Amino acid sequence: MTGDRRPGRPRSEAARQAILAATMSELRERGYAALTVDGIAARAGVGKQTIYRWWSSKADVALTALLDLSETTIAVPDEGSLPADLMGFLAETFRQRGQRPVLVGLMAQALLDPVFAAAFRENFLFRRRAVLREILDRAVVRGEIAPDLDPELLIDVVYGVLWYRLLVDHAPLDDEAGRRLADLVLRAVR
Amino acid sequence: MTGDRRPGRPRSEAARQAILAATMSELRERGYAALTVDGIAARAGVGKQTIYRWWSSKADVALTALLDLSETTIAVPDEGSLPADLMGFLAETFRQRGQRPVLVGLMAQALLDPVFAAAFRENFLFRRRAVLREILDRAVVRGEIAPDLDPELLIDVVYGVLWYRLLVDHAPLDDEAGRRLADLVLRAVR
Amino acid sequence: MTGDRRPGRPRSEAARQAILAATMSELRERGYAALTVDGIAARAGVGKQTIYRWWSSKADVALTALLDLSETTIAVPDEGSLPADLMGFLAETFRQRGQRPVLVGLMAQALLDPVFAAAFRENFLFRRRAVLREILDRAVVRGEIAPDLDPELLIDVVYGVLWYRLLVDHAPLDDEAGRRLADLVLRAVR
Amino acid sequence: MTGDRRPGRPRSEAARQAILAATMSELRERGYAALTVDGIAARAGVGKQTIYRWWSSKADVALTALLDLSETTIAVPDEGSLPADLMGFLAETFRQRGQRPVLVGLMAQALLDPVFAAAFRENFLFRRRAVLREILDRAVVRGEIAPDLDPELLIDVVYGVLWYRLLVDHAPLDDEAGRRLADLVLRAVR
DNA sequence: CATTAACCGAGACGGTACGTCTCGTCTTAAA
DNA sequence: TTTAAGACGAGACGTACCGTCTCGGTTAATG
Numbered sequence: 001m002t003g004d005r006r007p008g009r010p011r012s013e014a015a016r017q018a019i020l021a022a023t024m025s026e027l028r029e030r031g032y033a034a035l036t037v038d039g040i041a042a043r044a045g046v047g048k049q050t051i052y053r054w055w056s057s058k059a060d061v062a063l064t065a066l067l068d069l070s071e072t073t074i075a076v077p078d079e080g081s082l083p084a085d086l087m088g089f090l091a092e093t094f095r096q097r098g099q100r101p102v103l104v105g106l107m108a109q110a111l112l113d114p115v116f117a118a119a120f121r122e123n124f125l126f127r128r129r130a131v132l133r134e135i136l137d138r139a140v141v142r143g144e145i146a147p148d149l150d151p152e153l154l155i156d157v158v159y160g161v162l163w164y165r166l167l168v169d170h171a172p173l174d175d176e177a178g179r180r181l182a183d184l185v186l187r188a189v190r
Numbered sequence: 191m192t193g194d195r196r197p198g199r200p201r202s203e204a205a206r207q208a209i210l211a212a213t214m215s216e217l218r219e220r221g222y223a224a225l226t227v228d229g230i231a232a233r234a235g236v237g238k239q240t241i242y243r244w245w246s247s248k249a250d251v252a253l254t255a256l257l258d259l260s261e262t263t264i265a266v267p268d269e270g271s272l273p274a275d276l277m278g279f280l281a282e283t284f285r286q287r288g289q290r291p292v293l294v295g296l297m298a299q300a301l302l303d304p305v306f307a308a309a310f311r312e313n314f315l316f317r318r319r320a321v322l323r324e325i326l327d328r329a330v331v332r333g334e335i336a337p338d339l340d341p342e343l344l345i346d347v348v349y350g351v352l353w354y355r356l357l358v359d360h361a362p363l364d365d366e367a368g369r370r371l372a373d374l375v376l377r378a379v380r
Numbered sequence: 381m382t383g384d385r386r387p388g389r390p391r392s393e394a395a396r397q398a399i400l401a402a403t404m405s406e407l408r409e410r411g412y413a414a415l416t417v418d419g420i421a422a423r424a425g426v427g428k429q430t431i432y433r434w435w436s437s438k439a440d441v442a443l444t445a446l447l448d449l450s451e452t453t454i455a456v457p458d459e460g461s462l463p464a465d466l467m468g469f470l471a472e473t474f475r476q477r478g479q480r481p482v483l484v485g486l487m488a489q490a491l492l493d494p495v496f497a498a499a500f501r502e503n504f505l506f507r508r509r510a511v512l513r514e515i516l517d518r519a520v521v522r523g524e525i526a527p528d529l530d531p532e533l534l535i536d537v538v539y540g541v542l543w544y545r546l547l548v549d550h551a552p553l554d555d556e557a558g559r560r561l562a563d564l565v566l567r568a569v570r
Numbered sequence: 571m572t573g574d575r576r577p578g579r580p581r582s583e584a585a586r587q588a589i590l591a592a593t594m595s596e597l598r599e600r601g602y603a604a605l606t607v608d609g610i611a612a613r614a615g616v617g618k619q620t621i622y623r624w625w626s627s628k629a630d631v632a633l634t635a636l637l638d639l640s641e642t643t644i645a646v647p648d649e650g651s652l653p654a655d656l657m658g659f660l661a662e663t664f665r666q667r668g669q670r671p672v673l674v675g676l677m678a679q680a681l682l683d684p685v686f687a688a689a690f691r692e693n694f695l696f697r698r699r700a701v702l703r704e705i706l707d708r709a710v711v712r713g714e715i716a717p718d719l720d721p722e723l724l725i726d727v728v729y730g731v732l733w734y735r736l737l738v739d740h741a742p743l744d745d746e747a748g749r750r751l752a753d754l755v756l757r758a759v760r
Numbered sequence: 761c762a763t764t765a766a767c768c769g770a771g772a773c774g775g776t777a778c779g780t781c782t783c784g785t786c787t788t789a790a791a
Numbered sequence: 792t793t794t795a796a797g798a799c800g801a802g803a804c805g806t807a808c809c810g811t812c813t814c815g816g817t818t819a820a821t822g
Contacts, residue, residue, distance in 0.1 A: 008772065010771090010772080015774095041774090045774080046773085047773065050772075050774075
């Protein structure tokens with residue numbers, strides 16, 4: 001007996017989808033800085049209040065849109081050895097770099113708005129970290145990482161380089177970069 | 191020959207100082223997101239146009255204020271060995287972390303505004319990188335770094351961790367963190 | 381015949397009463413300008429659609445509420461002479477001036493909305509005029525009014541002063557005012 | 571000496587005129603109910619803030635526009651006798667009835683907004699009353715009005731009929747109506 | 761007694777206008 | 792020519808109501 005539906009008109013899934021799709025379109029076409037709630041509403045054919053009823057800001061909408069897009073749980077490679085796992089993880093991560101404008105815009109918003117920053121950390125950054133941590137934890141168990149090394153710092157190194165290049169945009173984020181980063185980490189953990 | 195003064199009223203150095211001081215005060219008290227040109231002008235007792243005559247945006251003013259503050263050329267430690275130099279560099283760098291709100295705000299602006307991003311890279315980020323590169327170059331000459339390692343990647347690692355922690359604010363940026371980061375880098379370059 | 385009831389659930393008289401009562405309460409407590417359909421619905425514990433099913437606007441509800449309140453047919457005094465009838469009529473009319481906020485609000489709505497204006501004229505204003513006209517018609521028959529005088533203009537004078545004071549609120553609408561207005565009219569009709 | 575100008579950019583008379591002209595155009599073309607601040611701003615080629623800087627609401631703008639239009643002091647006819655003065659006053663007043671939509675809209679706003687109502691009374695209604703009062707005062711001096719009659723009540727009668735017909739719109743406001751109203755008043759004051 | 765049609769509450773929807781905020785520019789008189 | 796002052800055009804913000812719609816559930820007359 002499931003019938004615990006709330007009274008009243010149910011939330012329109014069509015409107016939700018339209019809003020998220022419009023948000024991604026605007027982001028891709030005009031960038032995060034030009035994203036406006038009015039614009040999303042107009043493009044989605046939706047009232048502005050319908051956006052504000054469910055999200056608190058354009059950043060909140062954009063975060064949902066991003067999460068919705070990469071909803072498929074980030075696969076945690078398990079190849080049996082740290083080098084293989086690390087290469088797989090970086091390859092997978094770099095492959096999603098087409099979302100650079102969205103990521104950069106969300107980070108900018110997080111820097112300006114502490115409330116959004118908390119949501120961004122919890123729902124995005126920390127979930128990504130968890131994947132890498134799992135890989136490293138397995139490597140620790142296998143004895144592939146020196147026991148006096150803090151895995152958290154290693155995570156910071158990997159994501160630090162990723163985000164730094166993403167934000168500063170002074171060097172490529174391609175497979176070659178991934179290989180060299182993995183190589184460096186492997187040297188350090190010996 | 192005295193008269194190489196330009197005609198008209200000379201630029202007021204007092205106004206310049208007042209603007210930069212007001213900018214830093216506003217930043218410290220209310221954060222970058224709440225920084226407005228009107229606010230700076232009011233606090234500095236200055237007309238808005240006086241700001242726009244010399245800077246192109248509030249971010250531009252904030253960048254000048256930051257550079258003005260840390261005007262003293264960043265000292266490049268030269269202790270004769272990579273471990274000592276690296277520790278010195280990180281200690282020095284971490285010591286300035288009181289400017290976190292300013293740095294974070296400027297990075298946010300750079301992410302939203304490509305024009306400002308260029309100025310920020312040239313005048314701030316790349317100058318900081320140059321210091322570390324000098325340290326690493328000396329270490330390469332001394333044979334302290336494996337020749338097949340790209341110093342640029344090492345710089346990305348150091349500044350990546352720094353900025354990542356600065357922006358995400360999930361772990362401390364203290365001396366202990368500096369030691370561990372230096373230790374990790376030294377392990378990798380063997 | 382009994383069975384001329386329509387099929388389906390009959391209209392809820394309780395809801396009707398709750399809506400009208402809520403409307404009057406809101407009007408008395410917060411005035412016409414602050415009256416909202418959402419507010420009426422919430423206060424009456426009723427769905428908004430239940431209001432729109434039976435009325436076309438908040439003004440329509442307010443008009444019904446007013447008419448419901450003063451449902452008792454306005455008594456037409458018949459004392460046998462114009463002075464007595466006129467004094468009676470004015471006394472009776474002024475006694476209801478507690479409804480000033482409602483009357484003023486409905487007039488405002490009528491000025492802004494031609495459709496409502498028609499309903500307001502037919503169901504309220506003209507019915508009130510009819511009472512006075514009956515009094516004057518009897519006086520004409522009795523020869524108390526000069527035959528070259530248009531009774532309609534006299535009605536305009538009486539209701540004009542009433543509404544003008546009601547709307548502009550610059551002078552009292554009390555028994556004394558009624559006496560003086562009646563006196564003036566009696567002077568004019570000689 | 572004259573030079574008491576305030577510092578800063580002076581208020582733009584062009585903007586002021588554009589706003590008032592746009593307001594009158596919108597009023598004439600679409601009526602008071604359809605008047606919006608956005609509409610005025612767009613039509614006047616002006617920022618919305620420029621309107622809100624000087625007026626508190628669209629009603630405030632409309633009132634200024636009306637006063638600006640009939641700026642020429644309402645002539646107080648002085649023909650030497652009450653009948654002539656009264657006829658002249660009514661003829662003059664009725665001639666301006668092209669402004670009916672504006673007057674009706676402003677009255678509606680005054681009924682809904684007490685703050686605006688005060689401004690409307692002071693700047694419009696009471697100024698109009700003053701004209702009629704002057705005429706009546708002269709007639710009192712000349713002994714044309716029974717000394718036991720309150721001139722204020724006579725003013726209420728005249729403006730009451732005027733506004734009642736303006737608002738209810740059930741009978742014409744033409745010269746014939748003016749003659750009959752004047753005749754009625756003259757009968758009453760004997 | 762089951763069906764069925766109109767009603768009921770709740771509340772989300774698309775939409776309009778509001779009044780505020782900040783931006784970057786423009787226009788003065790004074791220095 | 793620069794300065795302080797401050798009005799200006801532009802445009803996004805978040806809010807308040809509007810009138811409509813869509814649910815599950817209720818209430819009688821009808822079949």
